[in-house]
């Protein structure tokens with residue numbers, strides 16, 4: 603798989619394994635890699651590719667969130683700073699264990715399972731700058747959504763934003779058992795406000811524009827609103843998926859409903875109708 607230069611010294615590789623995007627950003631004094639793939643072996647290959655792209659020293663790795671397909675390659679970068687949101691770093695071991703359990707049928711399951719689990723070594727809560735020389739990368743936690751520790755990386759001079767799985771192009775947004783369906787749209791509002799005219803690199807799939815992000819944000823808001831309305835109407839949690847009109851396939855929303863229900867303010871739940 604190859605890296606494509608999508609902006610000046612910003613390369614993105616859309617890898618067929620999990621359709622994952624990996625990003626490399628070079629400045630005059632340092633290079634950063636965003637997300638590291640689903641295994642330690644994959645991470646080693648990634649590191650070799652980064653070295654072939656640029657001779658500028660690698661100074662940091664960033665995890666957009668804790669999921670195994672974004673972090674198990676960290677082990678290949680354990681001699682440089684690995685940066686993530688504090689929640690993502692704390693949840694990385696648990697997310698790795700869950701990912702290993704979910705991928706027992708993957709052709710590369712052995713490779714996934716044998717990876718060392720290396721959480722981020724440098725964490726932050728809301729904002730952090732990453733200095734690559736003449737170029738500053740802004741790392742921002744816009745709020746919770748896909749996970750509790752999502753961050754995005756803004757490259758202001760390239761008008762490019764690396765969004766992690768807060769945005770997905772090749773599949774519906776992934777609502778997992780650790781997602782925050784009711785907060786996700788507001789987090790995307792903040793992401794959009796950071797870079798209104800930007801192009802966005804999603805966690806999985808093709809680079810998208812602001813119109814795509816706005817549409818996905820509205821769909822995510824519709825999921826939250828539908829959960830709120832059905833809860834207020836007294837629909838039972840186990841009947842919600844069959845009752846609502848949803849913007850994504852129902853099978854993609856099982857966790858969204860369960861999580862949304864659990865996260866509703868107490869007063870908004872009516873007793874289920876008999």
Ligand SMILES: [Zn+2]
Nearest residue numbers: 667669748767
């Ligand atoms: Zn994810």
